[in-house]
Each structure stands twice: as structure tokens, then as C-alpha cells.
Amino acid sequence: MSDILIVTEHRRGEIRPVSYELIGCGADLASKTGGDLHVAVISGEVDEMAAAFNRDGVDVIHTVADGDEFNHDIYRQAIAHLVEDVDPRFVITPQSVNGMDYAPAVATDMGVPLVTDAVGISLDGEQLTVTREMYGSKVETTVAVAGERAVITIRAGEWPPIESGGSAEIEVVDIDIDESAIGSTVTGFAEMAAGDVDISEADILVSIGRGIDEEENLDIVHELANTLGATVSASRPIVDAGWLPKNRQVGQSGKTVSPDVYIAIGISGAVQHVAGMKGAKTIIAINNDSNAPIFDIADYGIVDDLFDVVPALTEALA
Amino acid sequence: MKVLVTVKEVATVEDTFEIEGTAIPERYLEYDLNEWDDYAIEEAVQLAEAHDDVEVVSVTIGPPRVEETIRIALAKGVDRAIRIWDDELADYQLLDVPAKANILAEVVAQEDPDIVFTGVQADDDAFGATGVALAATSDYQWAAVVNQFELEDDGTVSVHRELEGGIEELTEVQLPAVFTIQTGINEPRYASLRGIRMAQQKEIAEVTLADLGLDIDAIDGALEVTSMAEPETESEVTLFEGDASSTASQLVDLFDDLGVIDA
Numbered sequence: 001m002s003d004i005l006i007v008t009e010h011r012r013g014e015i016r017p018v019s020y021e022l023i024g025c026g027a028d029l030a031s032k033t034g035g036d037l038h039v040a041v042i043s044g045e046v047d048e049m050a051a052a053f054n055r056d057g058v059d060v061i062h063t064v065a066d067g068d069e070f071n072h073d074i075y076r077q078a079i080a081h082l083v084e085d086v087d088p089r090f091v092i093t094p095q096s097v098n099g100m101d102y103a104p105a106v107a108t109d110m111g112v113p114l115v116t117d118a119v120g121i122s123l124d125g126e127q128l129t130v131t132r133e134m135y136g137s138k139v140e141t142t143v144a145v146a147g148e149r150a151v152i153t154i155r156a157g158e159w160p161p162i163e164s165g166g167s168a169e170i171e172v173v174d175i176d177i178d179e180s181a182i183g184s185t186v187t188g189f190a191e192m193a194a195g196d197v198d199i200s201e202a203d204i205l206v207s208i209g210r211g212i213d214e215e216e217n218l219d220i221v222h223e224l225a226n227t228l229g230a231t232v233s234a235s236r237p238i239v240d241a242g243w244l245p246k247n248r249q250v251g252q253s254g255k256t257v258s259p260d261v262y263i264a265i266g267i268s269g270a271v272q273h274v275a276g277m278k279g280a281k282t283i284i285a286i287n288n289d290s291n292a293p294i295f296d297i298a299d300y301g302i303v304d305d306l307f308d309v310v311p312a313l314t315e316a317l318a
Numbered sequence: 319m320k321v322l323v324t325v326k327e328v329a330t331v332e333d334t335f336e337i338e339g340t341a342i343p344e345r346y347l348e349y350d351l352n353e354w355d356d357y358a359i360e361e362a363v364q365l366a367e368a369h370d371d372v373e374v375v376s377v378t379i380g381p382p383r384v385e386e387t388i389r390i391a392l393a394k395g396v397d398r399a400i401r402i403w404d405d406e407l408a409d410y411q412l413l414d415v416p417a418k419a420n421i422l423a424e425v426v427a428q429e430d431p432d433i434v435f436t437g438v439q440a441d442d443d444a445f446g447a448t449g450v451a452l453a454a455t456s457d458y459q460w461a462a463v464v465n466q467f468e469l470e471d472d473g474t475v476s477v478h479r480e481l482e483g484g485i486e487e488l489t490e491v492q493l494p495a496v497f498t499i500q501t502g503i504n505e506p507r508y509a510s511l512r513g514i515r516m517a518q519q520k521e522i523a524e525v526t527l528a529d530l531g532l533d534i535d536a537i538d539g540a541l542e543v544t545s546m547a548e549p550e551t552e553s554e555v556t557l558f559e560g561d562a563s564s565t566a567s568q569l570v571d572l573f574d575d576l577g578v579i580d581a
């Protein structure tokens with residue numbers, strides 16, 4: 001019981017990059033437990049994906065061909081089968097939207113602790129400790145996990161992806177899916193409407209967050225953007241409130257942008273926001289909370305009230 | 319039809335705070351209704367408004383303090399509330415997901431709801447997992463990260479699950495089921511004065527672990543916080559100082575250096 005089982009992710013025929021990070025995370029843990037790294041590939045073009053996952057550190061790749069797209073009931077049954085087979089000490093999945101849809105059920109089925117959204121994992125002798133963030137990323141906590149086994153979900157972008165080839169064994173797994181236990185059916189996908197502008201094409205983004213407080217206040221942001229020749233984007237709460245359309249949302253569930261300059265105004269820098277803009281060349285943050293996590297990734301910052309700084313900036317530019 | 323909504327009171331830390339040991343002292347914390355649960359409450363109340371005979375019940379695990387937050391839920395249209403607490407729970411700094419799911423599952427067993435709405439995640443602990451763990455524990459169907467919800471005439475539910483990158487998954491789910499609700503699914507109402515008045519008359523049932531037939535072992539937390547710190551940053555942020563007109567002109571100089579404006 002020293003093996004590691006990781007569950008890879010794909011969508012609509014494409015491997016999700018976090019899968020290669022899972023391999024990095026899993027290989028590291030396996031080297032500490034002295035066990036093997038097992039990779040689960042469930043649904044879709046499993047043979048093709050298994051070939052892609054044959055990378056350094058991987059010992060066995062298990063393919064379960066049932067289903068085309070992600071369905072949590074199939075994942076749940078497939079993982080239960082593999083857990084029985086492999087007897088892993090740790091099961092590791094991504095803290096993705098789909099990971100959030102099955103990992104808690106896997107932990108429940110196994111009757112083991114669940115630690116989600118890990119940014120660090122360490123194993124000291126037998127003691128597992130996991131590092132995670134709390135209070136909107138303002139603090140980092142380490143938690144000691146009791147017992148031998150655990151299900152852990154990891155945050156994307158925290159472990160190095162494994163890029164080079166390996167020599168894993170591929171095992172085709174035949175399971176009898178219990179159709180009666182499938183309570184949900186995926187009927188299709190929808191894509192967000194393209195809308196008037198494509199923020200991912202913009203060179204300069206003036207991006208506004210909850211700090212703007214009221215819809216009327218958006219005027220000062222539009223004025224700044226006009227003066228600067230920039231495009232306005234936003235964090236999620238602004239879009240949730242209906243103040244800007246969804247195609248202006250930057251982040252995990254919105255757009256990924258990489259402008260020359262990204263000006264984050266009244267945005268705290270939650271992980272799901274940062275996921276969409278960390279590729280910007282220059283990041284400037286305006287926020288009156290010097291502890292806001294956005295300053296951890298910003299190149300330049302102003303710790304001040306946006307209602308003072310933004311109009312002053314527009315004026316200075318005019 | 320009965321709808322159960324899980325409601326958590328979350329802590330937010332003030333701009334300046336300290337960490338003492340493995341916790342942030344009370345004086346730096348403010349408490350509020352979890353943002354995601356606000357949307358879950360709204361979804362439940364809208365369902366009750368759109369259909370006959372829908373009872374909306376909320377459940378919260380939390381100390382007496384959380385009653386204030388529960389009253390907000392009641393003022394927004396929740397019919398009655400359940401608050402679970404036990405002195406033994408106070409000993410746990412962090413209630414982990416299986417523990418919460420085991421407690422909430424007893425309420426699901428007693429109330430037998432058709433639909434459970436939870437938030438996608440609690441803003442403070444950010445496990446993002448309690449809803450699905452509850453579904454698995456209660457043997458309910460589920461869908462996580464739901465940003466569109468439609469109860470069909472045949473008693474199934476059609477949802478959109480909000481995946482990454484602006485893609486939504488369209489899924490049909492059989493009831494009974496748990497749905498973890500994403501922000502933006504609706505427009506949460508403000509509690510009206512009338513709602514606030516009426517909330518005073520509504521019941522908040524206080525329930526102990528023993529009342530639920532649980533003893534502390536059943537929820538013995540597997541996670542123990544061993545350290546807490548402000549994250550170390552690798553970034554070298556350059557801060558502009560001074561009053562707004564001074565920082566603004568420093569920014570203009572920066573724009574000039576970056577070549578994004580012709581000053």
C-alpha cells in the first residue's frame with residue numbers, strides 16, 4: 001500500500017494540461033513512499049491518451065474505455081475498481097471543475113480523508129501534510145492528515161509538468177459499468193457568446209473588480225480605458241452582477257489573457273482570477289489592501305483608494 | 319416538494335491582521351453569509367415562488383453567533399432553519415469535509431428533501447467539496463458548479479455546469495440530488511424590511527450531534543492545522559508611493575517607459 005493513483009483529465013478530445021502536472025506531483029510522492037505511480041485514463045480516446053501519458057516516473061497506465069466525455073458516475077465506478085486493484089495510498093486528482101465533481105465522492109467511497117486544492121504536499125516519515133490557502137489566499141495553512149490514506153486534489157500550476165517520455169506498462173481495464181447507478185447524463189456543451197470584443201486580443205487591459213462597489217462607478221474605469229486606448233475587462237463579481245458581459249470576464253471560467261499591460265483595479269487576486277491573467281507581460285495593481293494577494297504577482301502596485309487613483313490617472317494622461 | 323439549502327457563515331480577515339499560532343484572532347475577523355450560499359438561497363426561494371407547495375429549509379453547522387446569518391436567509395424567504403452545534407464541535411478548528419458531510423447527511427435523512435442546494439465553496443476554508451461529499455454520503459445524485467438550473471415537468475433537472483474557459487456542460491440529473499451553486503446563476507435579493515420582520519417569527523431549530531444520533535467519533539476530524547502563515551511571495555513588486563496625483567504621474571512615466579503611450 002505505497003502506490004499512488006492519479007486521475008488524468010480531458011475534455012472534448014483534448015488532454016487538460018493539469019494531467020502532466022499530476023504526473024509530476026504523483027512521481028514525487030511515489031519516490032517518497034517507494035511505491036509505483038499509477039495513472040488512470042477514463043473515457044474518450046484512452047489509447048491515444050495513454051500513449052501521451054507515458055512519461056518519466058509513470059509505472060502503470062490503466063485505461064478504462066467506457067464513455068466518451070466526463071461523467072462522474074463512470075469515473076466513480078472506474079476509480080473504485082482501480083482502488084480495489086491497485087490499493088493506492090493516495091489518490092490524486094485535479095481541483096478542476098470536474099475534479100470537484102467526483103473527488104469528494106471517491107473519498108466518501110473509500111472512507112478516507114479528503115484534502116482539496118493542495119498547493120504543496122509533503123510526506124515526513126508516515127505523516128502526510130498538505131499546504132493549502134484559506135481566507136481568499138491571504139493565509140497559507142499546513143494541515144496534518146490523520147490515517148494512512150487520503151484523496152488529495154491539487155491546484156493547477158503548482159507542480160512542474162512532466163514533459164519527457166517514459167516506459168510505463170499499459171493495462172486495459174474492463175469493468176462492468178452498473179448503468180443503474182448512473183444518475184446524470186451529459187447532453188452537450190455550450191460556449192460563451194463571443195460578444196462585441198475579444199479581450200484576449202487587447203494590448204492593454206484595464207480590469208475592474210468588486211472594489212468598484214457600484215455600477216455607476218464603472219464610468220471612471222471606462223474613462224481611464226478610453227484615455228489610455230485600453231479595453232475594459234473584469235473579475236467575476238462584476239460579471240455576476242450583470243455590469244459587464246461574460247465575455248469581459250478574466251479567469252478560470254472566463255478568458256485567459258496575456259496583454260502587454262494588465263491593470264487590476266480593486267481586484268483581490270483570487271486564484272481563479274489569476275489563472276486567467278498571470279501571463280500578462282506587465283501587471284499593475286491598484287488596491288487599498290496591501291495584503292491583497294494580487295500584489296504577490298504584480299510587477300507594480302499602488303496601495304491606495306481606487307476612487308482617488310483612477311481619476312487622477314485619467315487626468316494625468318489627458 | 320422540499321428543498322434543503324446549506325448555509326455557512328464565513329470569516330473574512332480584515333486588511334491588516336496578525337496570525338497567532340495556528341489561527342487568526344477573533345478581532346481581525348468579520349463574519350458574513352457565504353457568497354455562494356447567497357446564490358443557493360436565491361435559487362431555492364425562486365423555485366418555491368415558481369411552484370406550489372415547495373418548502374425551503376436551511377441547515378447550518380455553527381455556534382450561536384451564526385444565528386444572525388441564518389436570520390438573513392430566513393428574511394430572504396427560507397421557511398425554517400436548522401442550526402447544528404455541539405460543545406464538542408467547538409474543539410475543532412477545522413471541520414473537514416467528510417465530517418461536515420456526515421453531519422449534514424443526518425439532516426438529509428431526517429428531512430428527506432428532493433433537492434439540496436449548497437454553495438460551490440465556502441469563502442474561508444475553500445474546500446469546494448462539501449456538496450458532492452454530502453450527495454455521495456446520502457446516496458443522492460448530484461451536479462457540481464451549476465450556473466443554470468431548470469426543473470423539468472418530468473421531475474428531472476437540467477443544469478449547466480460551468481467548466482473552465484467559458485465552456486458549459488449541459489447535464490440532466492435525476493432527483494433526489496444535490497446541486498452545488500455557482501455565483502452568477504441568479505441575482506440574489508436583498509432582505510426586505512418585511513422579510514426581516516417575518517424572519518423574527520420563523521423557527522431556528524437547535525440540534526445537537528446526539529439529536530442526530532451521532533457521536534463525536536463519527537465526525538472525528540482527520541485534518542489538523544499545524545501552521546498558518548502569510549504566503550511568502552517571490553514577486554518583487556515595485557510600489558509607487560505618495561498621494562494619488564503623485565502615484566498617477568509615476569504610473570504615466572511607467573506607461574511611457576513601457577511604450578504604451580506617447581507622453
Ligand SMILES: Cc1cc2nc3c(=O)[nH]c(=O)nc-3n(C[C@H](O)[C@H](O)[C@H](O)COP(=O)(O)OP(=O)(O)OC[C@H]3O[C@@H](n4cnc5c(N)ncnc54)[C@H](O)[C@@H]3O)c2cc1C
Nearest residue numbers: 209210211235236251252253254266267268273288289306
Ligand atoms: C469554480 C470557480 C470559478 C471561478 N472563476 C473565476 C473567474 O473566471 N474569474 C474571476 O475573477 N473569479 C472567478 N472565481 C471567483 C474568485 O474565487 C473570486 O471570488 C473573485 O475573483 C473575486 O473578485 P474580486 O477580486 O473582484 O473581489 P474581491 O475578492 O471581493 O476583492 C475586491 C478587492 O477590492 C479591493 N478594494 C475594495 N475597495 C477598494 C477601493 N476603494 N480602492 C481600492 N481597492 C479596493 C479590496 O481590498 C479587495 O482586494 C471563481 C470561483 C470559483 C469557485
Ligand SMILES: Nc1ncnc2c1ncn2[C@@H]1O[C@H](COP(=O)(O)O)[C@@H](O)[C@H]1O
Nearest residue numbers: 324378379436437439440445446447448
Ligand atoms: N458549517 C457549514 N454549515 C452549513 N453548510 C456548510 C458548512 N460548511 C460548508 N457548507 C456548505 O458547503 C458548501 C461548500 O463548502 P466547502 O466544501 O467547505 O468549500 C458551502 O457553500 C455551504 O453551502
